[in-house]
Amino acid sequence: MNRTSRYPMRRILVFAVVMVVLVGVFVVKLVDVQIVRASALNVQAQDARSVPVTVYGARGDIVDADGQVLADxxxxxxxxxxxxxxxxxxxxxxxxxxxxxxxxxxxxxxxxxxxxxxxxxxxxxxxxxxxxxxxxxxxxxxxxxxxxxxxxxxxxxxxxxxxxxxxxxxxxxxxxxxxNGAVGGNLLGFLREDDGEPLAGLELSENDCLASENGEASYLHSLKDWVRIPGTEVVHKEAHDGGTLQLTIDADLQFFVQRIAEEQRRAVGADWATVTVMEAKTGRLLAVADVPTIDPNDPDATAEDDRGSRSFTAPFEPGSTFKALTAASVINAGKGDPLSRITADYRYLPPNGANINDSFFHGPTPYTMTGVLIDSSNTGMSIFGERLTDQQRYDDMLKFGLGERTEVGFSGEEPGDLHGGPGEWDNQTKYATMFGQGLTTTAVQIASVYQTLANGGVRMPVSLVDSCRTADGETTATTSEGRRVVSEKAADETSAMLERVYAEGWLADTWNIPGYRVAAKTGTAQVPDGQGGYLSGYLVSVSGFAPADDPEFVVSVSIMNPVKMNSSAASAPVFQEVMSQVLKKYRTVPSGAQAPELPATW
Amino acid sequence: MSAVPAQSIPAPARTPGRPRWLRPAPEAVRRAKPRLAYAIIAVAGVAAIVVAQLLLSIAVTQGAYEVDKYQIAQAKLDRQQQQLREDLDRVQSPQYLAANAEALGMVPNANPVFLRLSDGAVTGDPAAAGAGTEATAPLVPNALIDGVPLVTEHPTGETPTQGKTPGAAGNAGEAIPARAPAPPPVDGSLPTPATH
CATH class of the missing domain: 3.90.1310.10 (Penicillin-binding protein 2a (Domain 2))
Known part of the structure; x- marks a missing residue:
């Protein structure tokens, strides 16, 4: 017999204990690897064998009202x-x-x-x-x-x-x-080329809608030919596409308007020009042209000052186009009507010491309010404006949306400056604000004022963005109610007077659009030099709407410092061409009746 | 001594009817030979599973290559689609259309004239469109259509091919496939639909 048989149980026991311990160690290790540290090890293994790749989410498109792609x-x-x-x-x-x-x-x-x-x-x-x-x-x-x-x-x-x-x-x-290149480039803005950071325009102000989010994924691949091994893809982060931003702008109209504006700007040697086309009943902007216009494909080709939208960002003293607002205020307060009679000289020296002059010489003239607007008499408008307190006029300006940014919230948009209010206006400013000097507005604000008058005194919120459709198909549209600013009577009577301005004003032949009744007012405003004085150049403008019997469209034109034609005759052809195109494009039915007659003098 | 016949203790009387506790074990049934069939089935099953797994694995791998092939093809087609979409967007931009229209001698007419059907009245001043409008191109720039040939610049009678023009490997300078303008189907008068 050999030795092993002597204490068989002892050996078996020792062996069993060793086995149990050994198995125990394995089990502990197994649990540790498979359960306790499983996820960490998995990640480590994945990282060791695979390279993470960026999955790009696409920044959303910007499209016009018809869905034509403006930015993608x-x-x-x-x-x-x-x-x-x-x-x-x-x-x-x-x-x-x-x-x-x-x-x-x-x-x-x-x-x-x-x-x-x-x-x-x-x-x-x-x-x-x-x-x-x-x-x-x-x-x-x-x-x-x-x-x-x-x-x-x-x-x-x-x-x-x-x-x-x-x-x-x-x-x-x-x-x-x-x-579309420069079409709407003033509105769209642009991105920094390196990292896609939005720098201007809608790209910046609507970035919440447009922005996408890049994701990250990794997968294993075969060593030799880099083929993806099935089932090994791990998505670390989902990529999200940006939403589609639909504007109220019509790209074709925008192109036409920019073309006309730029052509005229070059012809009259102006610094810049803006043209705004707005729907009278909704406040939707159909075209906002700022020339010179940036081509966002190549931002560096345009001077830095010209890269934005001056319609929103460059307030100016509006001048005589503002008289329509004062007239509407006067009628709204029951202090006058289109036939109210005054006598105005070319110079008016009110008791508070201000000194008001007309831009042309005339003796004491028996004007009606209509006549004051037709001849654009500062003195006549001052006599009407006096009938209201400064506070009343100021409150009406605020109700028309002046002195605050429009609902658009364009990047860099300016609110315009009403110089504090009646308490801070000096004696000259108190009168100047009746005919559009001594305060500043943006081009879009002026268009909005005319929209209010065209829409029976109800101001609609200005809108440039129609909706944002997210990648999931959710649409957020901006809808809001209009706000009554002046009575329907005041708006309609002002509109009737502006029709007489259009029919009888000195530019009647220049801006005639056969077949339609149009209400419009010119302005030739002095431009402040920033030091309390005025520059030698003028800002010439025309604002108006058509058809006056049932207004559909508001067009507002401003041209800065046209050196070759320093009067609103520079802006009238642009108004005429743009308004014709708008009426033609939207198949607007020509007006049936003639504009009502209103006497200019008594 | 009487010759008492030696008696052994009588065997306990067997009680009839009472089963015996012990009985001979029945003859062991001949143990069945382990059936070869089972073994074969088991082994074959394992083998089948292994083979099936192998085949599946091969199929998946094969599929991976196929998927990869299609993914590459898709990426390529996506790029092609993007390229074509860019070309299309370029040529349908208003600047390009306007430039082509001008190149073909068309001019915009700024005098809208309307015919009112109810009474046949004509509103507006019918006036022929005047030439002399400034060329559009510099007024509303578009960097994307720089170098894209206009319809009039293609050699006539030759439809540009879909392919790329040799040597046109710039950023935006590729030739845009454009069709030669088809003559309008007009014989003396405007085509009129036959209605009743």
């Missing part, structure tokens, strides 16, 4: 190379064997030739490409990254891929594109 996101590519790898030697390439076309043979292509090929694709010379490589290596001998070209389009991308150079890598770079 396209994929562009940055082409980068590795200088270190490039210098390592020739590129080996498989080419068809000249001896046997069915087979391929490997040839070595020297750097010079590769550089020339790459250069010709991205629009550089071979020397420039090699220059990039040597410059990067001079900076850092271990340099592994340098850009060859940025933001190239897909054609170039395909061409670069076709070259199959191992040390050249294209990177995706979402970019913004404005297919």
């Amino acid at each position: 996101t396209v994929m562009r590519y940055d082409i980068a190379l590795s200088p270190k790898q490039a210098m390592k030697g020739d590129v080996t390439r498989e080419v068809p064997d000249p001896a046997d076309p069915a087979k391929t043979t490997e040839v070595d292509v020297p750097l010079e030739q590769v550089a020339a090929e790459l250069g010709s694709v991205v629009g550089l010379t071979a020397d420039q490409v090699q220059g990039i490589i040597t410059a990067a290596l001079a900076d850092n001998p271990e340099s592994d990254f340098a850009y060859v070209a940025k933001l190239v389009d897909t054609t170039t991308y395909e061409a670069v891929k076709a070259l199959d150079i191992p040390w050249v890598v294209p990177y995706q770079h979402p970019s913004r594109r404005y297919p």
